Amino acid sequence: xxxxxxxxxxxxxxxxxxxxxxxxxxxxxxxxxxxxxxxxxxxxxxxxxxxxxxxxxxxxxxxxxxxxxxxxxxxxxxxxxxxxxxxxxxxxxxxxxxxxxxxxxxxxxxxxxxxxxxxxxxxxxxxxxxxxxxxxxxxxxxxxxxxxxxxxxxxxxxxxxxxxxxxxxxxxxxxxxxxxxxxxxxxxxxxxxxxxxxxxxxxxxxxxxxxxxxxxxxxxxxxxxxxxxxxxxxxxxxxxxxxxxxxxxxxxxxxxxxxxxxxxxxxxxxxxxxxxxxxxxxxxxxxxxxxxxx
Amino acid sequence: xxxxxxxxxxxxxxxxxxxxxxxxxxxxxxxxxxxxxxxxxxxxxxxxxxxxxxxxxxxxxxxxxxxxxxxxxxxxxxxxxxxxxxxxxxxxxxxxxxxxxxxxxxxxxxxxxxxxxxxxxxxxxxxxxxxxxxxxxxxxxxxxxxxxxxxxxxxxxxxxxxxxxxxxxxxxxxxxxxxxxxxxxxxxxxxxxxxxxxxxxxxxxxxxxxxxxxxxxxxxxxxxxxxxxxxxxxxxxxxxxxxxxxxxxxxxxxxxxxxxxxxxxxxxxxxxxxxxxxxxxxxxxxxxxxxxx
Numbered sequence: 001x002x003x004x005x006x007x008x009x010x011x012x013x014x015x016x017x018x019x020x021x022x023x024x025x026x027x028x029x030x031x032x033x034x035x036x037x038x039x040x041x042x043x044x045x046x047x048x049x050x051x052x053x054x055x056x057x058x059x060x061x062x063x064x065x066x067x068x069x070x071x072x073x074x075x076x077x078x079x080x081x082x083x084x085x086x087x088x089x090x091x092x093x094x095x096x097x098x099x100x101x102x103x104x105x106x107x108x109x110x111x112x113x114x115x116x117x118x119x120x121x122x123x124x125x126x127x128x129x130x131x132x133x134x135x136x137x138x139x140x141x142x143x144x145x146x147x148x149x150x151x152x153x154x155x156x157x158x159x160x161x162x163x164x165x166x167x168x169x170x171x172x173x174x175x176x177x178x179x180x181x182x183x184x185x186x187x188x189x190x191x192x193x194x195x196x197x198x199x200x201x202x203x204x205x206x207x208x209x210x211x212x213x214x215x216x217x218x219x220x221x222x223x224x225x226x227x228x229x230x231x232x233x234x235x236x237x238x239x240x241x242x243x244x245x246x247x248x249x250x251x252x253x254x255x256x257x258x259x260x261x262x263x264x265x266x267x268x269x270x271x272x273x274x275x276x277x278x279x280x281x282x283x284x285x286x287x288x289x290x291x292x293x294x
Numbered sequence: 295x296x297x298x299x300x301x302x303x304x305x306x307x308x309x310x311x312x313x314x315x316x317x318x319x320x321x322x323x324x325x326x327x328x329x330x331x332x333x334x335x336x337x338x339x340x341x342x343x344x345x346x347x348x349x350x351x352x353x354x355x356x357x358x359x360x361x362x363x364x365x366x367x368x369x370x371x372x373x374x375x376x377x378x379x380x381x382x383x384x385x386x387x388x389x390x391x392x393x394x395x396x397x398x399x400x401x402x403x404x405x406x407x408x409x410x411x412x413x414x415x416x417x418x419x420x421x422x423x424x425x426x427x428x429x430x431x432x433x434x435x436x437x438x439x440x441x442x443x444x445x446x447x448x449x450x451x452x453x454x455x456x457x458x459x460x461x462x463x464x465x466x467x468x469x470x471x472x473x474x475x476x477x478x479x480x481x482x483x484x485x486x487x488x489x490x491x492x493x494x495x496x497x498x499x500x501x502x503x504x505x506x507x508x509x510x511x512x513x514x515x516x517x518x519x520x521x522x523x524x525x526x527x528x529x530x531x532x533x534x535x536x537x538x539x540x541x542x543x544x545x546x547x548x549x550x551x552x553x554x555x556x557x558x559x560x561x562x563x564x565x566x567x568x569x570x571x572x573x574x575x576x577x578x579x580x581x582x583x584x585x586x587x
Binding site: 030040118119120128170283 | 430
């Protein structure tokens, strides 16, 4: 942490009496992080882009074209659909849960739900897949007790996967939206009531507009989480449901036609494009919500 | 949860000290809140309870705790768990050493760098881990192909040491950045860093003193949650480790699931309980210290 020592005084106007030192000295503390990210994140990204646009040692878009056809395209669309369903469902459910918790008078309940959310939001991956397989899988406890299999239930399907993904998406939404709900000042509600607004009008004209950026931000976050999820799907459904992450893993581990090795990289590039588009919506929104909630 | 729509407008009222005549609404709010919480409890508790039932209920022999007793003697359990814990410790140290100075510098002297830092620390969320692995494995494949004659080759070999794959630490630090950034940002936002630092400096404190005795104690909660999130991330990380061919804890669980389903579910429950315990310890430690200072 020694890096900050020479850096920080430059930014303290009281001490430097005007701050006319070169601004760049203040960056020293951030340099190790920037260098690390450039190395650990930049190089793989460059390698990925290079590989995605190289076929047989020459620059080409053949990989990209291949990644947008046939089974690969199906997988990409499947991933986007699943993520959209999970994001919207998770956002709605998470907001209601958060509101129920925020307005509750029991501090213990609030603490418990937030703590649980913190854990469950990170409870993705393999353990989640196994917990649900044990519950609703083909030989799961509920499946056998309630004979769900005879009614055509299968966890290893699009909706089964959506149900499982909600398990970490809803808590994530709670974590995202609770600070925003806390940021709704009681004064705003009192002012609205004094002006004769009904509860519905308050939400329609004050609450929802203030919350919208956080809500949409949450939707985007959930979309990203579901879109990128690999472990849960891999441990649960194998390749029954076509998902782009499963295709990439397949290609990376060698289950791919000769000459298509770089298709995995092209698919990764597609994923980054989708995720990047979504993030381009998220960042401005977050800035907007921060303006109101600080 | 669509039928619960009316809960949002109604549920907000009690916080605003409802005037007389609104008591019917208050009661309705309580009912909706109960329904929401009950539904959530049902959804979130069912898998936990049923997976426990799954592990202790043998179709032939009835109730049995074998699945839990076998865990510790299972081949590879200790080894993979120790590997995961070691990776987690290394990742936490590295990520905090990198992020904290950067964030302090941004707060104190380079506010213009803030958007850059924000973007850098959000990027790992944009780039899904699996694409990140695709990039890493491409780079690692360069090793034998292009770099064999250069000193970089030794580095590439060294970071892939199976006993302690540093390449995983590097990847995990990148993956943890968004979470650590957010925790520390919230922590730093709650204290007036500039005033604290100026006050301490005016009283003659040296910079290490300011950091260790002023900033870090005030940041305990933020540092604790950053560490916890990182720990949880590393203990649960499957994608990167699996595709790079290492066997920390989560990969091990999948490996044994083929031969022993009950035990793999038992281990899953175990890892969740462990994470829960950890969070409780950290959050109580954080609040106690905060209220004590």
